[in-house]
Amino acid sequence: MSIMQQKTVQTPHGTIPYLEGGSGEPLVFLHGAGGMTAQDPILEALSATHHVYAPFLPGYGETDDNPELRDMLDYTLHTWDVVRALGLRDPVLVGHSMGGMIAAEMAAVCPNDVSRLVLIAPAGLWKDDHPIPDMFTLLPFELPQYLFHDPETGAKLMTAGARIDDPEFLKAYLVRNARQLGMAGKLLFPVPDRGLASRLYRILAKTVIVWGQSDRLIPPVYAKGFEAGISGSQVVEVPEAGHMVILEKPDAVAKAVASVT
């Protein structure tokens, strides 16, 4: 049993499911392109010290289809709508990967509403010298080597419960993949840059940037780009962790989160 409970909240873009658990200061966690489950260890780790709200982004979980959400600004404002609908003011804002990109945009668009920000291997920047692999072309068996410090263990985490010989399972997998990565593509395809670099200077929050040292999807050199763009920000590198640092080292991430609060 997870300590996270699934609830829903109404927004102008329909009913949004979210996971809630723990107690303490309110914290909003925004998941990455791979999605989120109530069993994710990062949620448990964060809820030990915080009251965690983790909304499903459009296209993930049991969200409605939102074809009218098309671009970065749409998603940024939608996620603010969710925060408001949850009745929160200035929660600790935490985002992983694509969720980190959205969190950074939220903080840049409304700098006075975010005083604490944690970006975990966020997307959103592009360096020509360090091109990010095209995750949309990767076949399932190719993903672990980019996502995990230890691909072998990572592969087992990813395929737990998969029944690839069952056509119904495969169809459900394809539908979920199309919904999730279809949405993610609106922010990340074909190059995950929607102009965030030119807006980072607006962020006023106390910011911590967390990166797995073995991240082969968005390499740690990108931490420097965020650090340079956000005044006063700090980088925490986590050893023996890849892009899925939230799966591989959830406690180290939670510790970094605690440092902004």
Next chain:
Amino acid sequence: MKFTWFNLMPWPYLPDDFREKNRSVWVDIDQKLFDPVKAHEVYNTYMDLLEYADTLGFDGIGVNEHHQNGYGIMPSPNIIAAGLARRTKNAALVVLGNSIALYNPPVRVAEEFAMLDCISGGRLVAGFPVGTSMDTNYCYGQIPALTREKYAEAHELIIRAWTEREPFAFNGHYNKLRHVNIWPRPIQQPHPPVHIPGGGSIETYDFCIDNTYSYSYLSFTGYIRAKALLQGYWDQVAKRNAPDTSPYRAGFAQTICVAETDEEAERLYSEHVNYFYNRCLHVYPGFADAPGYRTIKTIQTGALSQYAPPRGGFGQLTWKDLTEGGHVIAGSPETVRQRMEDMIKGLHVGNIFCLMHVGNMPAEKCMYSSKLFAEKVMPKLKTLMPEWEHDERFWCHPVDRQARPGSLPAPYAPARATETA
């Protein structure tokens, strides 16, 4: 029946070990394999072959659009069609087509197609594909989940640009234009006939039915495997109460090789067919369908797996597999006639896109096969659908008097002033 001689324009110099040494013929194909000087010959030969098909009496000659693709070196079919418009006389120019979500703004397509229609004297058949995921998403960077919305907007804009007679403003999500007023506009009224190449997306069926466009299934897997897909289309035609079931509502692409005998066909063409299926269709699976490119509705039908390449890929298929499986219709004129008749009746299709140039087939063999088809097969198939003979909705309507290139008069000669020195 309408027979269109189609050339994908494959690069004919992919090495023997292409499959082993390269992950994909498409998107990230090795630059070193392209030789621009050889391409000079290749393009001119391919255009000559399309013109030759016109002289053989094919109803249409067909071109299409692919990008960064070793089996289709035609990123701009309009350039080829422009050349063909000048040097052909009778055949429809079937441009299948322009991927309209890729053009900014899409009025460019309305303009270029209008130019082609004017230059060719109303011989244009216009194709509007959504485009494959390889072309549209991976090569041209369109966001997969927005591609269909962008396509639908481009379609609306083009049709309005073709048909409205006053300048208008267009305020779309992807195109903001204050003064749409294309000049020239097409000869054919209200606009050239439209064919929509599709590959199993059920939304495309409805789009064709609702707009009286022809649905074209351009696969390389042949007519036997196409039955399920086209049956799906015809079921939808019935379900939506379309006014008729004209076979011209559908088109189908088929690889065809004709020789004097079945044995000669295998001897002459098997290496070129093998080149096509083994090297040209070697596409990295990660490029096949960008997530979000297919609609959820289409995935939920579970139909896509039926159209996927065979397990293990095409490379393992022998001549026998390919001909018996219907991927390729090959043999003597009588063998080909029988199988074509099965295909036409079985799929109920009126527009046939004849893939007569295959892989690295040299011009002389292609001409031999095309001539035999035109002389000994096509005449026997022409009248297979007599009850629909007068359905003109899906084909072009050329003007009666076609201008001829090279028909300039003698240049103006001023009267000689004889008194000057």
